[in-house]
Amino acid sequence: MPKLTVDGVGTFDVPEGKRMVLALEDEAKIDQLHACGGNARCTTCRVEFVAGEPDRMTAAEKQVLTARGLTGVRLSCQIPCDHDMSVRAISRLAGSGRPDAGSRPADEITPPPPQWVPK
């Protein structure tokens, strides 16, 4: 089982391949934002990597990060937990002014099918 470390929170065993956004909610039990429901549109699921950043990303993640000029962050809704990773959870419901974290993302990466490109 891959381990997900969340800076300042702890280290958690995560089922192989689980979407990171869901692992942040279910295993780490933090109030991770995911306003678009995990569809690579809102970027509120963003995390900063401390270690283990994947060297590939979905084409959808690359497109939205590029369109918004975002660097140094990754979208947790587009990342399967397939190896040990360590992140900072920098986009949380508390203090966001939002009424809720967003609808729960699906179990599989959306929009389907994920197309993998180099990061």
Ligand code: FES
């Ligand atoms: S981009 Fe909206 S939840 Fe990931």
